[in-house]
Amino acid sequence: MIKVGIVGGTGYTGVELLRLLAVHPDVQLTAITSRKEDGLPVADMFPSLRGRVALAFSAPEKADLSQCDVVFFATPHGVAMAQAPALLAAGVKVVDLAADFRLKDQASFEQWYKIPHTCPELLEQAVYGLAELNREAIQGASLIANPGCYPTTMQLGYYPLLKAGLIDAGALIADCKSGVSGAGRKAEIGTLFSESSDNFKAYSVAGHRHTPETAAQLQRFTEQKVDLVFTPHLVPMIRGMHSTLYARLTKEVSNEELQSLFEAQYKDAPFVDVMPFGSHPETRSTRGSNMLRMALHRPGNGNTVIVLVVQDNLVKGAAGQAVQCMNLMFGLEETTGLTQIALMP
Amino acid sequence: MIKVGIVGGTGYTGVELLRLLAVHPDVQLTAITSRKEDGLPVADMFPSLRGRVALAFSAPEKADLSQCDVVFFATPHGVAMAQAPALLAAGVKVVDLAADFRLKDQASFEQWYKIPHTCPELLEQAVYGLAELNREAIQGASLIANPGCYPTTMQLGYYPLLKAGLIDAGALIADCKSGVSGAGRKAEIGTLFSESSDNFKAYSVAGHRHTPETAAQLQRFTEQKVDLVFTPHLVPMIRGMHSTLYARLTKEVSNEELQSLFEAQYKDAPFVDVMPFGSHPETRSTRGSNMLRMALHRPGNGNTVIVLVVQDNLVKGAAGQAVQCMNLMFGLEETTGLTQIALMP
Amino acid sequence: MIKVGIVGGTGYTGVELLRLLAVHPDVQLTAITSRKEDGLPVADMFPSLRGRVALAFSAPEKADLSQCDVVFFATPHGVAMAQAPALLAAGVKVVDLAADFRLKDQASFEQWYKIPHTCPELLEQAVYGLAELNREAIQGASLIANPGCYPTTMQLGYYPLLKAGLIDAGALIADCKSGVSGAGRKAEIGTLFSESSDNFKAYSVAGHRHTPETAAQLQRFTEQKVDLVFTPHLVPMIRGMHSTLYARLTKEVSNEELQSLFEAQYKDAPFVDVMPFGSHPETRSTRGSNMLRMALHRPGNGNTVIVLVVQDNLVKGAAGQAVQCMNLMFGLEETTGLTQIALMP
Amino acid sequence: MIKVGIVGGTGYTGVELLRLLAVHPDVQLTAITSRKEDGLPVADMFPSLRGRVALAFSAPEKADLSQCDVVFFATPHGVAMAQAPALLAAGVKVVDLAADFRLKDQASFEQWYKIPHTCPELLEQAVYGLAELNREAIQGASLIANPGCYPTTMQLGYYPLLKAGLIDAGALIADCKSGVSGAGRKAEIGTLFSESSDNFKAYSVAGHRHTPETAAQLQRFTEQKVDLVFTPHLVPMIRGMHSTLYARLTKEVSNEELQSLFEAQYKDAPFVDVMPFGSHPETRSTRGSNMLRMALHRPGNGNTVIVLVVQDNLVKGAAGQAVQCMNLMFGLEETTGLTQIALMP
Known part of the structure; x- marks a missing residue:
């Protein structure tokens, strides 16, 4: 089982990751962080998860994310770049659903996102997570920039x-x-x-x-x-x-x-x-x-x-694509846990 | 023309009052207050009013509401009770769209609204603005508690x-x-x-x-x-x-x-x-x-x-009912300015 | 594998049955009937099923429903009562998502539904498919009246x-x-x-x-x-x-x-x-x-x-409840194929 | 007062014409036709008009549209071209909200609308009712093709x-x-x-x-x-x-x-x-x-x-624009009856 951590689980991409990962056959949800909601059971915030996700949010400093195999960042821009270096050094794979590693060009990043980039040395290493055009690179990646x-x-x-x-x-x-x-x-x-x-x-x-x-x-x-x-x-x-x-x-x-x-x-x-x-x-x-x-x-x-x-x-445009990348990074079938049929009507 | 002031024009009952009063044949919009939006033309916030309402918001202390004939409070609970006494003393009629004067019983008000009532002496004088059951009292009123x-x-x-x-x-x-x-x-x-x-x-x-x-x-x-x-x-x-x-x-x-x-x-x-x-x-x-x-x-x-x-x-449940009260208070036909037909579909 | 037939697959309960049954691990979708859409691939009508359901609609007379283990009726009232007797006689279990067998009292049925009941002899045999109050009876049933x-x-x-x-x-x-x-x-x-x-x-x-x-x-x-x-x-x-x-x-x-x-x-x-x-x-x-x-x-x-x-x-109120009944009728775990987490937001 | 007839009042452009014309100060609603709804009070179909429009639908042959000053066609394509010649001959102005007179080129009309044009001789006479680009022509027109x-x-x-x-x-x-x-x-x-x-x-x-x-x-x-x-x-x-x-x-x-x-x-x-x-x-x-x-x-x-x-x-894109044309055709102020402020929120 892949031990998964989520940083920033209170937004829509966060809860969508939870919906997908809670039924993923190879995943064990290990930690989900939120400074503001420390201690709150995830299912109290998202009743759709009652009976399905037993985790509670924990403050970042309490969650030992280094024990995870992979950590997803469902956070505002700027958070992943602060925490990714330490996680990568600890051997943890990182998938950033925000924009921190999407632009290879540091100047362009800083111009468009109005914040300094704190680990530009990772920009070249980061792999753009668009599986259909970049599958091989994703398979060997440690750090994924999930596409917008x-x-x-x-x-x-x-x-x-x-x-x-x-x-x-x-x-x-x-x-x-x-x-x-x-x-x-x-x-x-x-x-x-x-x-x-x-x-x-x-x-x-x-x-x-x-x-x-x-x-x-x-x-x-x-x-x-x-x-x-x-x-x-x-x-x-x-x-x-x-x-x-x-x-x-x-x-x-x-x-x-x-x-x-x-x-x-x-x-x-x-x-x-x-x-x-x-x-x-x-x-x-x-x-x-x-x-x-x-x-x-x-x-x-x-x-x-x-x-x-x-x-x-929220799926192919965010959380689903991120899980698709995870599947490729861990050598799983690309579609594992992603076979939901669209709700219609 | 009735000179009308509006306190708190940035919410939905405020903009709805503007929509109704801007086409009311006997009304002259005179002042609209908002501390936060002081100086901003009303139509910049609500483009539906472009070309129709020329007023800008003004900070409360700049707006001389005592020159108005009637002032509507489209504010959170507690604002009208603070300003109504002075306005009434200056001969200005007051219509409160919030709850400050809806409950005759001060204790009940304070229990349900969790704030002290600062002018309980006006509670008896206030007239409940439900024209269909209280028309005569409204016609003679200076202070209206517009119903929820x-x-x-x-x-x-x-x-x-x-x-x-x-x-x-x-x-x-x-x-x-x-x-x-x-x-x-x-x-x-x-x-x-x-x-x-x-x-x-x-x-x-x-x-x-x-x-x-x-x-x-x-x-x-x-x-x-x-x-x-x-x-x-x-x-x-x-x-x-x-x-x-x-x-x-x-x-x-x-x-x-x-x-x-x-x-x-x-x-x-x-x-x-x-x-x-x-x-x-x-x-x-x-x-x-x-x-x-x-x-x-x-x-x-x-x-x-x-x-x-x-x-x-927002109309019969709030702003329209308030204008209906104003019509009665000023001796106008009850339906003046309120003949809009429902939008369907 | 349970061979499943669906009569009337062009409505909302029909397509919802398809969404659920297409991922049910113990089900083989065998036939789906529609007189009007005979020959049309199901996925042409419901693009959400493209790549997931290969069946085409077939006219009722072409579909050999007697080869199925169970047939769901996602039809207007009156259809199931016409076809259920023959299917039951052929050893096929029947789940009616309409009202044909919901009322035990024939007179009441005919008063409320304005059509004569053509197989009142089955009314007593039919089991009301509300698992939470009727689980045991459902487990032994051949004919289910799925609740409204x-x-x-x-x-x-x-x-x-x-x-x-x-x-x-x-x-x-x-x-x-x-x-x-x-x-x-x-x-x-x-x-x-x-x-x-x-x-x-x-x-x-x-x-x-x-x-x-x-x-x-x-x-x-x-x-x-x-x-x-x-x-x-x-x-x-x-x-x-x-x-x-x-x-x-x-x-x-x-x-x-x-x-x-x-x-x-x-x-x-x-x-x-x-x-x-x-x-x-x-x-x-x-x-x-x-x-x-x-x-x-x-x-x-x-x-x-x-x-x-x-x-x-459409799920617990219709198609999901029907699948829940099927699970019980065939001795499967009650939750099989029904573990989808709600979509939120 | 301008006597107005409406042909085809049961669709959305029809009811929107009614909403606008019922409060137009210079208009007297005279007739509204619908073969299917003959005799039904308009307000029974559209409760938004209860108390405001007293007319009933009448079958086309019962309505004497030639007594009107202007007739609006809120009908499917092909209806106006059948009735316009007689009305124009009787001195009644016509505004077609469908496409019968929008294309000057008969062949193009027949290619796109798949019906023969039955009065091509009126195509040149018809005036395209886009007031902002064609105001003068509209002022002198008898037959308006209201734009799409x-x-x-x-x-x-x-x-x-x-x-x-x-x-x-x-x-x-x-x-x-x-x-x-x-x-x-x-x-x-x-x-x-x-x-x-x-x-x-x-x-x-x-x-x-x-x-x-x-x-x-x-x-x-x-x-x-x-x-x-x-x-x-x-x-x-x-x-x-x-x-x-x-x-x-x-x-x-x-x-x-x-x-x-x-x-x-x-x-x-x-x-x-x-x-x-x-x-x-x-x-x-x-x-x-x-x-x-x-x-x-x-x-x-x-x-x-x-x-x-x-x-x-439905307004500037259909019924409102048609009324705007009528105003111009009858020498009224262009904005008469069209001063409604947008509903927001």
Whole structure:
């Protein structure tokens, strides 16, 4: 059994990790920390876990995380970088669900996240946890930078087109929509039910932290210089993410060739579902599951190709992807503990 | 023109007062206070008011509320009692949308609201602003205690039955449901979209502040000793309140007589709609309007009578009712500025 | 492996059976019928099942259901009674998720469901599938009448009080609320998003089919003559049911005794969670799981006791309960394939 | 008083016309037709209108629409073209809220709407009812083609940029999102609450009827050859439309110049609100009102300009815009009867 610790278990990615790990056949939940909730049984905060998770939160200094085999950080940016060096030195693997190790470039990190990076020496060692494009590296990794939710959809959607050199890498437009849980479990007026229900809006249009992550990783994976306009929007639903990805074709290619390209790319990816050409994937078809679904469109058979991508932002976009990485790091079947079927309706 | 001031305009009852008063033909919005937002144009906080309300918030000490004809308090409990005496002394009428003057009994107030009452001498002078049962007193009032949202529905629903002596006043069960806006515009985790959407729960079942208000007022209005079990629930919708009121008949009475009793009671009430016997009123039929609708049921023609009551908790349950009181206090037609039709769908 | 057939797989209880049975370790999905969708792969209708369920719908006459070990009817009322006799004669067990066998009294059935009963001889043989109160009978059954969603909550909530003779069985008031999926997957205006979102209403207050089912079963289980006022309401959420059960205590009893009574009753029931006295269970704590949670209240320590009960109407209220029955009928552990943790948020 | 008839009053645009016209100071509601609901009081179908609209539906052959001054068609495509010629001949003005007269090109109409056009001779006479770009023509019109909801946002958002020749007219990408009421009040599974709540999806990506309308009208208004990729999506909210419009700048221009361009264009348009550069308009800021709000963005100060546009699809996107046209046609102030403030929250 893999002994698992979770730092910061009171947010949505934390409780989602608990939901998944509590039924994972190879995992023993060992510790979960929260300074504020020290001593509180986890199931008192999240009644969905009553009878299923017996752990209580413990203050960080009381939890001996060095006894774990792997520690997940479901924390705000900046926490993992403070604790990862000691854990790694103790032989504990680390999966950071925040952004501390997502950007290889320290200056870019500090510009976008407005905090100094305290262990830049780990940036090169950290492995970007997007299994579909980086599986081998993850298998040998000690430190995982779990991808952002939006970047997961954008990278998997654009990668085949960029890799094949079919589109103008300098003119990508990603119009993306997320459920409200993406904003986290924080007491804020903007995400109150009465503010975000029966409403739709864009946010951070001038610049969002997931733009540099996506552009940099796509360049690493495809060796193409990427220029990306990324526009996030807030949808009145709890979970779910829908990315509408636009690209301009620069070569002659048939729709069948496009479809084959995507199917070939993801034929061995258990969590990527390439739907028939012209499908309209719905976010609910992934609700609660680790599946990401996508479909191709080409309006008027013109030179614009559209990739529609959906996922559950808390599963494939966060906690599920992190468990997927853990499975690979520990030599388990990639799908272990991740076979939940989406809740529909 | 009536010069109107609003204390505490940043919450949901505040912005709802603004929506109603901005189109009221006899009102001139004169001042709106908020210590925290001093100087901020109201329309910057509430874009729905862009081009319609030119006022900016001002700190309380800068706003000369004594120049107003009437001041509405859309504030937490305890604010109105601090400022009302001076305003009344200056000849300004006061409408408190909070609970400071709802309970005539000081001890009961202090027990339920956990704060000392600082001007108990005004409790007797304060007039309970439920126009349908207290119209004359409101017309002559200087200080209005605007009723709570739940109590409005419970009083109007139970009153005809109690007044006629048809039911057991000692065995009332009110099962009530409210939209989330009733919790106010406060940064709290419990009313986040991701917490209260796609969910339903009861709250404060052990005891809610609206129980003593309702019981005491019903006793005043009907001279019957009332014992009330009141169970509030939270519905995943922004606005709307639905009260399902149960009572045990103690006299022989036909359904036609019951229906006639209610129709006669409210035939001159412009904001109470007694629907046909056996109807199922929907909250959305009142969304954004000052109408309250109700319908009678008698399952199996047994001795239980059910009154279903719906309203918009922010209009008839709060801001609209306050404007209705203002109209009466200033000798205007009761419906002035309150003729909005519900938004449906 | 248990060979399972499903009749009527295009509704919400049908797809929910598929979600549960597709991951059940002892089940082999063998046939699923739909006259209208003959030949259509199930996953084309429900993309959540892509890659997980390979079956296609087949017309009833093509599907050889007699080869199954058990057949679930997720159909409108009246279908199971037409097909059950032949299946039972062929040695196939039958679980009806509709109402055909819920009422032992043929006249009552025909009065409430407005259709003649075509195999009344099976009514006595049919076993009511409420495992928590009827486990032994279910283990030996060939024909299961799966309980209605509302009746499940009402029976489990009232049973301990009635059985112990603590309450007035002639004055039960059940104020119940259901998510919209309870209305089924039918093209109707009343359950359109634009009609039932941001809205709350009661329905069928004059009389609902779940009243006679609940009253009759409670009488069978407790031997008390039950009189029940049951008021259903529609909540703008997909899944979830919340019953607020009122009863009048007729004996002296402490809150601790009440709590102990319930805990003792359900200590061996893996899907009933008796929460601490005074808790407010939320429907979302059961979303997607087979758990039913309940909590006791006693406002003002008076003579009214309130039981709050929540469940997912499609799982414990329908498909999950049916699988629970199947597990018992085939000698499996009661929880097999039903260990999903609720999705929260 | 203007005598108004409505053909097809049972859908969402119909009831929205009633909500607006019932409080319009210069209108007398004269007739409302529905074959199916002949004789039913309008308020029985829409309880929000109880006490406010006394009319009953009447069968088309009973309603003498020729006595009206103006008739609104809130019908499926194809109805207005059948009745408009006779009404126009009788001197009655006609406003069609469907698409019968939106496309000047008969062949294009028949290709996209799959029905023959029965009065092509009226296509040239029909005036496109987008007041902000076509005010004078509307003032003199007898027959109005009320714009589609999406086209309203796309035209008002792109027009200033195209007119000024600042962008590549051959590379417009409009990513648009609509509330569910846009799908109408029809009994269909796809728009059930349980299907479209807590979900997000694109639809008709291969081609939507609003593409040719928008492209053709923009060409008429700007004399530029427009090529448009338009992608509609469905948002789980009742009302509201958000268009995210992308364009590539082809000339040097500062953000201040862009902002001034838009402000100048719409300074006399009472229902267009150009918000400060970089704002994020929310759909709810227009809920129930005839306002359309927009804001400009330029990510990274690059060559992509984004226009965010929001409106209530049933008001400015349908019924409100139709009333705005009526006001102009009858020489009234453009804003008469359309001063409702958005409902927020």
